[in-house]
Amino acid sequence: MQVTKLYQQFLNLIKNIEGIAPLALRIYLAPVLLQAGYNKMSHFSDTVAWFGNPDWGLGLPMPELMATLAVGTEFFGSILLLIGLATRLVAIPLMITMLVAAVTVHLENGWLAIADAGSWLANDQVAAAADKLSKAKEILREHGNYEWLTSSGNFVILNNGIEFAITYFVMLLAVFVLGGGRYTSVDYFIAKRNGLVK
Numbered sequence: 001m002q003v004t005k006l007y008q009q010f011l012n013l014i015k016n017i018e019g020i021a022p023l024a025l026r027i028y029l030a031p032v033l034l035q036a037g038y039n040k041m042s043h044f045s046d047t048v049a050w051f052g053n054p055d056w057g058l059g060l061p062m063p064e065l066m067a068t069l070a071v072g073t074e075f076f077g078s079i080l081l082l083i084g085l086a087t088r089l090v091a092i093p094l095m096i097t098m099l100v101a102a103v104t105v106h107l108e109n110g111w112l113a114i115a116d117a118g119s120w121l122a123n124d125q126v127a128a129a130a131d132k133l134s135k136a137k138e139i140l141r142e143h144g145n146y147e148w149l150t151s152s153g154n155f156v157i158l159n160n161g162i163e164f165a166i167t168y169f170v171m172l173l174a175v176f177v178l179g180g181g182r183y184t185s186v187d188y189f190i191a192k193r194n195g196l197v198k
Contacts, residue, residue: 019181019188023084025171026180030082032168033094037075040067047071058104073097081175084185091176095169102165113163114156129157 040047044067050056051070052063060066073093080090110123117130137155140146149155180187182197191197 015182019184022087022175022178022181023184025175025178026081026084026087026185029094029168029171029175030078033074033078033081037071037073037078041071041075044071060104069093070097084180084187087180087185087187088176091172095172095176098165098169098172102162102169106160106162106165109159109161111163112159112161115159126159129159133157 047067047070048063051058051060051067053059074097077090077094080086081094109125111121112119112123112126115126115129115133116122117127119126133155137146140149140155179185182188188197
């Protein structure tokens with residue numbers, strides 16, 4: 001019985017900090033989504049062209065509307081997410097955006113975001129990337145200042161798989177279920193003011 005009582009006290013203590021997890025998710029996701037929305041907004045005509053072109057783009061119907069929805073969702077949604085206002089509601093279009101991105105942009109490249117031929121998730125495209133990366137490094141060692149070029153980190157090949165989009169989707173799903181967070185979101189203080197939480 002003593003162990004059960006101690007465990008219950010531990011759970012009661014955690015209740016006081018349960019808002020930290022949703023806050024951490026929101027703080028992590030907000031700049032990622034804000035940057036994506038900002039990039040699309042800054043180059044809006046290019047975004048519309050990419051969304052609509054079936055040959056070298058996504059071939060989506062109504063590309064101007066789709067681009068506007070993507071920009072609004074990512075840019076303004078990330079701001080609401082950061083402050084924790086309408087958190088659960090804003091998580092829904094953000095999750096949809098991540099699923100659309102995963103299916104239309106990343107799915108054909110497999111799982112991995114960064115090509116890693118040693119991964120059990122590597123597909124043929126990733127396996128081929130290892131030879132290309134090796135050849136690129138060889139050329140840079142011979143004709144470039146390789147030490148300087150790699151002084152900030154190693155070269156990698158972006159595989160552009162669904163890994164990041166699905167990771168963000170799962171994080172947004174957690175935010176959707178958890179809400180903005182106790183003591184850490186505008187939602188909490190609105191609910192408290194209206195007597196919906198203690």
